[in-house]
Amino acid sequence: MGVNDGIRDNTNYSTIPEGARPTLEKNDAFFTKKRFGFIFNEEKKTKEVYKEITKVQDLLSPGNSACLGCHAELALRTTLRILGPNTILAIPPGCMGGIGAVGFNGGAGAKIPVFFPLLDNTAAMLAGIKRKYIREGRGDINVVAFAGDGGTADAGFQSLSGAAERGENIIYICYDNEAYMNTGVQRSGTTPKWSWTQTTPVGEQTQGKSQKGKDMPMIMAQHNIPYVATANPSYMHDYIAKLKKAMKVKNGMSYIHLYSGCPTGWKFPTEKTIEVGKLAVETNLYPLWEYEDGKFRLTHEVLKRRPISEYSKSMQKYSHLTEQNLAELQQNVDANYKRFKKLCKI
Amino acid sequence: MGRVDVLNGNKAAAWGAKLARADLMAAYPITPQTPLVEYLASFVADGVIDADLVEVESEHSALSVLQGGVLAGARTFTGTSSQGLALMYEPYIRTSTMRLPIVMALVTREVISPQTVWGGQQDAVTVRDAGWIQIWCESSQEILDSIVQAYKIAENKDVLLPVNVCYDGFSLSHMAERVEIPDQEQVDQFLPKPNISHVKLDPNNPIAVDPLTPGPMLTEFRHKQVTAMNVSKKIIEEVRQEWLEMFGRDYGGLIDQYRMEDAEIALVCLGSPAGTARVAIDEMRNHGIKVGMIRIRVLRPFPDEEILKALVNIKAIGVIDRNVSFAKGMGISFLELKTVFGGLKMPPMIDFIGGLGGSDVTMEQIKQAIVITQHVSEGGEFQEVTWFGLDQIDVETLFTMDKDISLKLKGVSG
Numbered sequence: 001m002g003v004n005d006g007i008r009d010n011t012n013y014s015t016i017p018e019g020a021r022p023t024l025e026k027n028d029a030f031f032t033k034k035r036f037g038f039i040f041n042e043e044k045k046t047k048e049v050y051k052e053i054t055k056v057q058d059l060l061s062p063g064n065s066a067c068l069g070c071h072a073e074l075a076l077r078t079t080l081r082i083l084g085p086n087t088i089l090a091i092p093p094g095c096m097g098g099i100g101a102v103g104f105n106g107g108a109g110a111k112i113p114v115f116f117p118l119l120d121n122t123a124a125m126l127a128g129i130k131r132k133y134i135r136e137g138r139g140d141i142n143v144v145a146f147a148g149d150g151g152t153a154d155a156g157f158q159s160l161s162g163a164a165e166r167g168e169n170i171i172y173i174c175y176d177n178e179a180y181m182n183t184g185v186q187r188s189g190t191t192p193k194w195s196w197t198q199t200t201p202v203g204e205q206t207q208g209k210s211q212k213g214k215d216m217p218m219i220m221a222q223h224n225i226p227y228v229a230t231a232n233p234s235y236m237h238d239y240i241a242k243l244k245k246a247m248k249v250k251n252g253m254s255y256i257h258l259y260s261g262c263p264t265g266w267k268f269p270t271e272k273t274i275e276v277g278k279l280a281v282e283t284n285l286y287p288l289w290e291y292e293d294g295k296f297r298l299t300h301e302v303l304k305r306r307p308i309s310e311y312s313k314s315m316q317k318y319s320h321l322t323e324q325n326l327a328e329l330q331q332n333v334d335a336n337y338k339r340f341k342k343l344c345k346i
Numbered sequence: 347m348g349r350v351d352v353l354n355g356n357k358a359a360a361w362g363a364k365l366a367r368a369d370l371m372a373a374y375p376i377t378p379q380t381p382l383v384e385y386l387a388s389f390v391a392d393g394v395i396d397a398d399l400v401e402v403e404s405e406h407s408a409l410s411v412l413q414g415g416v417l418a419g420a421r422t423f424t425g426t427s428s429q430g431l432a433l434m435y436e437p438y439i440r441t442s443t444m445r446l447p448i449v450m451a452l453v454t455r456e457v458i459s460p461q462t463v464w465g466g467q468q469d470a471v472t473v474r475d476a477g478w479i480q481i482w483c484e485s486s487q488e489i490l491d492s493i494v495q496a497y498k499i500a501e502n503k504d505v506l507l508p509v510n511v512c513y514d515g516f517s518l519s520h521m522a523e524r525v526e527i528p529d530q531e532q533v534d535q536f537l538p539k540p541n542i543s544h545v546k547l548d549p550n551n552p553i554a555v556d557p558l559t560p561g562p563m564l565t566e567f568r569h570k571q572v573t574a575m576n577v578s579k580k581i582i583e584e585v586r587q588e589w590l591e592m593f594g595r596d597y598g599g600l601i602d603q604y605r606m607e608d609a610e611i612a613l614v615c616l617g618s619p620a621g622t623a624r625v626a627i628d629e630m631r632n633h634g635i636k637v638g639m640i641r642i643r644v645l646r647p648f649p650d651e652e653i654l655k656a657l658v659n660i661k662a663i664g665v666i667d668r669n670v671s672f673a674k675g676m677g678i679s680f681l682e683l684k685t686v687f688g689g690l691k692m693p694p695m696i697d698f699i700g701g702l703g704g705s706d707v708t709m710e711q712i713k714q715a716i717v718i719t720q721h722v723s724e725g726g727e728f729q730e731v732t733w734f735g736l737d738q739i740d741v742e743t744l745f746t747m748d749k750d751i752s753l754k755l756k757g758v759s760g
């Protein structure tokens with residue numbers, strides 16, 4: 001049984017998790033202004049930033065086959081606008097390649113040079129490109145990856161880590177939808193604990209993924225590269241500022257980890273992506289930070305943290321969680337956040 | 347006029363890459379290719395070559411860095427062996443499908459398991475259908491020369507395929523001999539700067555490289571790849587001629603023939619056993635056996651017409667294989683050779699498998715092969731595949747040879 005928001009059936013993209021209970025109310029009653037008023041406070045900043053970015057050319061093909069409400073596609077479109085035409089883009093196998101951003105049938109999906117690396121060699125291929133252009137005296141070209149969490153944290157990790165260690169001057173952006181979505185929602189190294197996926201099902205014996213996900217941005221910060229940031233397309237102004245910083249880095253790799261809401265894989269109504277993304281930040285589950293010159297800094301202060309249950313209830317991938325699970329999750333989130341605040345003070 | 351030095355195969359390969367002016371290199375050490383990586387590093391450190399040598403974390407990344415480099419217009423070089431090639435397989439097969447003219451030294455070695463680090467040819471022959479051109483060498487001089495030639499072949503606009511310059515691990519990679527190192531200016535004259543534009547990722551001229559490709563387009567694409575492979579035969583011959591005129595050295599083009607003019611029986615081999623075979627052939631000719639040799643210099647594209655032409659009047663063929671195919675427990679050269687005859691009547695052919703895991707293909711073994719092949723040419727009984735060291739061959743008889751050699755061999759199994 002799917003969720004019906006009264007306008008369209010949001011659940012017809014793939015199956016509802018086995019054992020999941022519907023959490024969202026009919027007629028969209030979950031996201032009310034009364035309940036989530038804080039979400040709308042950011043609207044002004046968002047409007048301003050869209051005014052700015054829509055002035056520059058959209059470099060991604062208008063027709064692509066991303067799902068409605070895909071956070072990553074929104075991020076990619078904006079990313080290309082900011083990077084501009086002096087950019088070479090790599091999109092490894094995954095949703096963003098699959099939607100046609102590289103191209104199909106001999107056609108191109110973007111107005112800049114774009115290609116598919118393999119799932120596991122994006123950083124190495126980009127390193128080769130950038131090195132040659134530096135030799136040619138054209139080091140100003142942005143050489144950029146837009147890769148899923150699987151291509152980044154799992155299959156591509158060796159090549160990414162090696163390139164970071166060697167100080168390759170590339171921009172690596174990971175859009176983290178917390179699973180392998182292109183192949184149909186299987187667990188990845190960054191899939192968080194308890195998430196339902198096709199390979200971490202909810203059944204008699206298991207209740208979603210039993211391990212915690214890898215903390216990729218923190219792992220990249222530990223490589224001591226010049227710039228690392230987390231970002232979230234629901235806070236576009238914050239992301240754009242970070243991307244601009246990443247573009248300025250000349251002495252090594254810059255890495256941005258993008259939270260990426262996926263209505264299809266996480267099972268939430270397609271028009272709620274921005275709100276879900278905001279809940280991730282406002283619950284302190286996904287703090288927005290940057291790491292520069294060896295220092296961590298929060299870029300968005302959460303004034304009043306929301307309970308994690310608000311987040312988990314916004315989608316069906318967590319709908320099997322018990323009160324006890326939620327209490328543990330809340331503890332984890334709070335402890336992580338506390339630890340992070342300490343890091344910022346060092 | 348160049349200069350003369352004593353170089354092992356790996357150092358000759360490094361010189362080849364230097365003279366070809368490869369400007370982006372990446373490699374990861376593995377026995378017996380390791381010294382090649384060290385030579386390249388020391389060349390860069392000493393300013394002998396002006397190239398970016400990327401010290402990657404694996405072979406997978408080594409080839410991937412080069413792929414990126416070619417996409418930005420670089421001339422690239424790497425080398426590997428055995429497990430390194432296995433780890434590289436994913437980008438490896440893609441190098442040919444993306445039509446990237448990368449040149450790679452393939453220092454051939456056994457593949458594990460069982461644990462082994464010694465020479466053999468199993469790594470290279472296993473990937474013979476991954477779309478790379480494979481040139482097989484017999485000496486350090488040929489390694490150096492072939493690497494420079496390889497760029498000219500790979501970058502030809504009608505070819506645009508990657509090339510492996512294969513040389514047997516240890517037997518060639520570590521054996522030092524006299525090598526003429528040509529002058530840079532002369533090589534520059536032979537090999538112009540690369541101009542790779544079909545896949546260039548350049549913001550000044552944006553294209554998408556390798557987008558999703560549906561069946562009918564892919565079929566056409568694959569067909570073009572095969573055509574390019576065929577065209578490369580002609581280019582390899584042209585490059586051979588040009589090299590001969592400029593540098594006065596020749597190794598044959600697709601195949602290298604030795605004393606085949608009046609030969610009645612022939613040996614066919616690949617790689618390092620050819621050197622030993624030349625000496626064995628000279629000696630056996632003294633015993634009145636009219637034997638010649640065909641060294642398969644290019645395994646892909648397979649020189650079927652050239653081989654058929656050379657073998658047309660031959661009464662029996664003995665093949666030396668340092669590798670095996672699991673098709674029927676025979677060697678790869680043997681298997682490939684069988685396809686040459688198609689519907690034609692095939693002379694008797696015997697396969698000799700040896701030199702595995704670093705063991706030598708010895709002079710004695712090659713003489714045995716020649717004698718058995720002669721015996722077969724005279725209508726003698728034979729077993730299709732002989733494994734040196736496993737199958738009983740009557741060595742005693744072979745070393746008291748005289749004109750009645752074939753009679754004496756009757757009853758020898760093998």
Ligand SMILES: Cc1ncc(C[n+]2csc(CCOP(=O)(O)OP(=O)(O)O)c2C)c(N)n1
Nearest residue numbers: 093094095119148149150151179180181182
């Ligand atoms: C070596 C290799 N193994 C498996 C695959 C199949 N594959 C294609 S996309 C994909 C998942 C990618 O997941 P992720 O990087 O998280 O991106 P998403 O699909 O979520 O956008 C897999 C496993 C592949 N392309 N290459």
Ligand code: SF4
Nearest residue numbers: 067070095181262264
């Ligand atoms: S499956 Fe998720 S990440 Fe993939 S295109 Fe659809 S919404 Fe985007």
